[in-house]
Amino acid sequence: MENVQIREIRFDLTWNIRHEVMYPHLPYDTIKLENDENGTHFGLFINEDLTAVVSLFTTEKTCQFRKFATLKSAQGKGYGTQLLNYIIDYAEKSGFKKIWCNARVSASGFYSKFGFAQTNERSVNNGIDFVIMQLQLNN
Numbered sequence: 001m002e003n004v005q006i007r008e009i010r011f012d013l014t015w016n017i018r019h020e021v022m023y024p025h026l027p028y029d030t031i032k033l034e035n036d037e038n039g040t041h042f043g044l045f046i047n048e049d050l051t052a053v054v055s056l057f058t059t060e061k062t063c064q065f066r067k068f069a070t071l072k073s074a075q076g077k078g079y080g081t082q083l084l085n086y087i088i089d090y091a092e093k094s095g096f097k098k099i100w101c102n103a104r105v106s107a108s109g110f111y112s113k114f115g116f117a118q119t120n121e122r123s124v125n126n127g128i129d130f131v132i133m134q135l136q137l138n139n
Contacts, residue, residue: 002046004079006086009043011036014053014067021069023126030126033066042090044070044083052079054087063091063099084114092137100134108133 018031033039035057044052052070056063065087070080091099103111108118108131116133123130 003048004082005045006042006083007045009041009050009053011039011041011055013043013050014041014055014069017050017053017069017071018067021071022067026126031067039066042083042087044079044086046074046079052083054083056087056091058094058096061097063087063094063096065099065101068101080110084111088114088135088137096137098134098136100132102130103133105129105131 014036015028015031019028023030033055036055039055039057041053041055043050051074052068054068055066057066058064068080068084070083088099101111101116102123102125103116105122106129111133112118114135116135119132119134121132
């Protein structure tokens with residue numbers, strides 16, 4: 001039986017999964033964020049193996065999540081859903097009014113299932129189309 005745990009992790013522990021899942025064809029340093037040390041980072045572990053990661057960056061009333069990635073071998077099994085539900089709950093309990101992300105347009109349907117709404121703000125980065133999606137929190 002698998003043991004799934006979500007816990008806060010050091011920012012550098014997110015880097016391998018970020019690189020492997022998001023930008024394997026780009027240099028490793030591409031996945032490092034300037035302000036990584038200022039974020040709160042979470043990992044989903046399956047039997048103590050780090051399987052999915054996400055990083056939160058906050059302002060006074062809003063919470064942005066970035067670099068949300070699940071190992072390919074574990075995708076489609078509900079782990080991303082568990083991790084996203086965890087950080088939405090974390091943001092709500094922490095008193096944030098809104099949580100948002102720069103979503104890959106190809107993943108916007110996933111975020112919509114959680115109540116995230118697309119904005120009109122779009123961008124392209126490393127040849128990938130992104131849209132800002134946000135969720136108002138009820139706290």
